[in-house]
Amino acid sequence: MAWSLKDLFSPRSAAAPMSKSSFSDLFVDLHSHLIPGIDDGAKTMEESLELIRTLSELGYRKLITTPHIMHDMYRNTPESILSGLEALRIELEKEGIEMAIDAAAEYYLDEHFIHLLGNEKLMTFGENYLLFETSYTIRPYALFEHIYAIASRGYKPVLAHPERYSYLHDSPEDYHAIKKMGVFFQLNINSLGGYYSTPVKKAAEWIVDQGMVDFVGSDTHKMRHLDSLSKAKHAPYFQKLFDKNTLLNPTLH
Ligand SMILES: [Fe+2]
DSSP states (O other), rough: OOHHHHTTTHHEEEEEEEEOOOOOOEEEEBBBBTTTSSSSSSSHHHHHHHHHHHHHHOOOEEEEEEOEEBBTTTTHHHHHHHHHHHHHHHHHHHHTTOOEEEOEEEEOOOOHHHHHHHHHHHHOTTTTTEEEESSSSSOOHHHHHHHHHHHHHTEEEEEGGGGOOOGTTTTTHHHHHHHHHHHHEEHHHHHHSSOOOOOHHHHHHHHHHOOOEEEOOOOOOSSSHHHHHHHHHTTTHHHHHHHHHOOOOGGGG
16 A cells, blocks of 8 residues: 555644554563463363464563462462473464463462462462462451562562452552562553453552552453453553553563
């Protein structure tokens, strides 16, 4: 199609809404559930491949996928995760999908986790970052002591989607206190588009405004998360995320 300089400087181009930053600036996504059949994420290999193809189209170049390790629900181990990862890598290669993929885990803070912490080498990414989550509604018993235990074992704790915990929503002082303990915050991009709820969106925006975000994640389980992700890119806070926070995703390449 022919175009000229006039098109570039037309008032219409100037007025067109444009987001400066994009998923390709992040390079790496570090929170997803893409290993088929081992948690509540992708159910089949075909579904995994479709999700990964779409993540590639969105601009990501590397995925660190993080299956749940939650004793009551998903009894994953490093062995189950790494063998699933290997099978997935083989299929990616066969299908000619160019995407680097590693695995860690999303640990649920419970008694089982505390046991693992004391007895096993846990699954981490980058420079010993450990992704963990808690109940969405009930404040965990001894939250601060458990965070201290993670850090004292030499791990760098990364709190998955801090905006999703309703027990923190009315406690800005707790967000600050957790941050002050050296916890890294991983925000879900979909929270900014209102995918989960209005209170979660508001909490996410507040965290962005505070400049507290260290990592962002897609938390992809299903295609609906990626449909929503492409819309979240146009949320007003998406650009703010990049402007007001130092995002560490690209350091994980
Ligand atoms: Fe997750």
